[in-house]
Amino acid sequence: MKDAVVLLSGGLDSTTTLAIAQERGFTCHALSFSYGQRHAVELDAARRVAIALGAVEHQVAEVDLRWIGGSALTADVPVPKDRDVTAAHDIPVTYVPARNTVFLSFALAWAEVLGASTIFIGVNALDYSGYPDCRPEYLLAFERMANLATKAAVTGTRISVCAPLISLSKADIIRRGHALGIDYSMTSSCYDPQPSGACGACDSCVLRANGFSAAEIPDPTLYAGGSP
């Protein structure tokens, strides 16, 4: 059996990524981060998902990114609502500086100790074109660095960074996950969740709702206002 570390936020994309890694026969070690995110409810979703999809273990690493600042997800900055996500090309305020690099670095450390050959990450270049660390050239550069950073540089083993959703639309991702039997009601994508459900208006909610609509699959998300 091949081992993989799978970054799992508890959202739709990382959940689908975990299902794909499982389907490919990997023994999956799920890794989530408590990093001071305002949407920490996603960690409860990650715990549900890791169990439901059969990860052999699930680690929630405490990594405080709040002192770094610079993002609406970790600082006291309002999350933008009701934007035209199809028109957004700037780096949004919900971008967390170097977050994927920090998360992948921990995944790399764990992969090295586990002897895992692969790190799965659910980034998507289409919907997150404004996030530099969701692009294929970034992931290739990380992989190249990773193979120089660790025992792999000495032993000749290889670590791969696998992003199976990189070129899929949100609708494609949902169709893929649906075919794999994922119950998306257990996932949480909202950047600004309310006590009674997802806000329905942040970029992440809008992309998710549009994705279900385009995939023509009923949206099982519980929205605070009843609908997105």
Add this chain to the structure above:
Amino acid sequence: MKDAVVLLSGGLDSTTTLAIAQERGFTCHALSFSYGQRHAVELDAARRVAIALGAVEHQVAEVDLRWIGGSALTADVPVPKDRDVTAAHDIPVTYVPARNTVFLSFALAWAEVLGASTIFIGVNALDYSGYPDCRPEYLLAFERMANLATKAAVTGTRISVCAPLISLSKADIIRRGHALGIDYSMTSSCYDPQPSGACGACDSCVLRANGFSAAEIPDPTLYAGGSP
């Protein structure tokens, strides 16, 4: 004034690196990590050094690496003593998996928020030839990845990773720091410090003591046994 993030462990190498960055005219933001290291006394040294050398601020980030395991520095594994450090070519048990990658990732996030152009790291390829993440090709790969990971990829600004000690011997480093007026008695290099001082026998103590001897500069280190 140019801003730099300087990784500062509180040891001899990172202290010399901070002094060099200051000499080069950078406004230095020092960054240390509380990562569950058994030699946490080095953080007290880092605090002394940051003030003494004139860093404009000093951040100690809480980053627990203990759950990852795999190292004598963070797990309950004995620190090797009295080894022939000149003969060591394997990866030592004091290697912490992907540690420099994790630390540089946090430095990268902070540099992005600060608008800092440079990250200084006190790695040294000569004395730490067994650590893959102390080699020049690794640092170049990290720098390349960093410039794809952040706003730099969009804005065209550049982030540099600078390792001024990379090809210096320990004696060269000590001579350099001595010329810059560093009082090395405030630094702490020992992997296994005792209440009354440095152990004098771990790889780090041996390299440090040999360095002072080769540089023909009196060793100001307080050793638990009186001498290394």
